Structures are given as C-alpha cells and as structure tokens.
Amino acid sequence: MRINLYSIAALLGSILGAFFLKKAERRVYPFALQHSSLSPAEASSLQINMGLSYAKQRKYKQATEYFDQVFHEQMTQGFVYDPSFKERIQTYLKSHQKEKAKQVLFIMLGNKEKDKRYKKMEKTFSFLLD
Numbered sequence: 001m002r003i004n005l006y007s008i009a010a011l012l013g014s015i016l017g018a019f020f021l022k023k024a025e026r027r028v029y030p031f032a033l034q035h036s037s038l039s040p041a042e043a044s045s046l047q048i049n050m051g052l053s054y055a056k057q058r059k060y061k062q063a064t065e066y067f068d069q070v071f072h073e074q075m076t077q078g079f080v081y082d083p084s085f086k087e088r089i090q091t092y093l094k095s096h097q098k099e100k101a102k103q104v105l106f107i108m109l110g111n112k113e114k115d116k117r118y119k120k121m122e123k124t125f126s127f128l129l130d
Contacts, residue, residue, distance in 0.1 A: 044070045051091070052084060060095035067091065071104060081115045089125060102128045 033046055051066030067088050085108060092101035105125050112118035122129070 040073060044073050048082075048084060048088075052087065055087060055091045055094075058094075060091050063091045064095050064097060064100070067104075068100075075107065081111070081117045086121060086124065089121075089128075098128070101125075105129070 030050070033043055038046070047066045047070045051063040051070070054060070054063035054066065089101050089105055092098070092104060105121075105128055109118055109122055112122060
C-alpha cells in the first residue's frame with residue numbers, strides 16, 4: 001500500500017474535523033498544498049475540503065474562494081459528479097453570490113445527460129434557472 005502526502009493530509013484532516021478541531025484541520029490542508037508532490041486532482045480535492053471546512057464554520061466568502069480555484073481546473077478536466085456540488089452551490093448562495101451560483105450550476109448541468117444525479121440537482125436548484 002502506497003501512502004503519500006495526499007492520503008495523510010486527507011486522513012488527518014477528516015480525523016481533526018470529526019473531533020471539531022476545525023482550526024487544526026484548516027492548517028493541515030495548506031501545509032499539504034505547499035508540497036509539489038500532489039497531483040492536480042489531489043490538490044483540487046484538498047482545496048474543496050478547505051472550502052467545505054470554511055462553509056461549515058459559516059465563513060462563506062473564504063469557502064467560495066477555494067471553490068473558485070478548483071472550479072476552473074474542473075472545467076478543463078471535465079466534471080465527475082461529486083456529492084459536495086450541492087453544498088458548494090448553497091455556499092455561493094449563502095455568500096450572496098447568486099450569479100456565480102447560477103454560472104456554476106449551468107456549467108455543471110451540461111453533464112446531466114451523462115449522470116442522472118445532475119438531474120436531481122437541477123430540480124433542487126430550479127429556482128436559479130428561471
């Protein structure tokens with residue numbers, strides 16, 4: 001079994017998050033992001049985790065900054081459905097970035113023919129598509 005920096009950071013971050021040590025969790029991810037041994041997908045995953053951590057703390061502005069960084073990379077690589085998409089769109093709405101939420105949703109829904117879960121997300125956020 002190969003253990004790398006990403007695995008350690010993801011595991012440590014989830015353990016710290018489970019014990020409500022959010023500040024410690026948010027310190028682990030940037031440390032891991034500073035190391036160039038991460039693949040682009042691993043770095044994106046850690047940035048999403050950082051954003052979700054800030055969203056749980058109701059620091060929506062900081063959360064959306066991390067989501068924005070990842071969004072452009074996901075556009076170039078193509079979207080694979082992620083259960084956090086719903087929470088990420090809700091975070092944009094909570095940070096009063098309705099237009100950004102619409103933009104992100106519209107681009108994600110371009111994949112609704114490939115994966116049925118996007119159609120469910122379309123129903124959830126239909127009020128943004130009007």
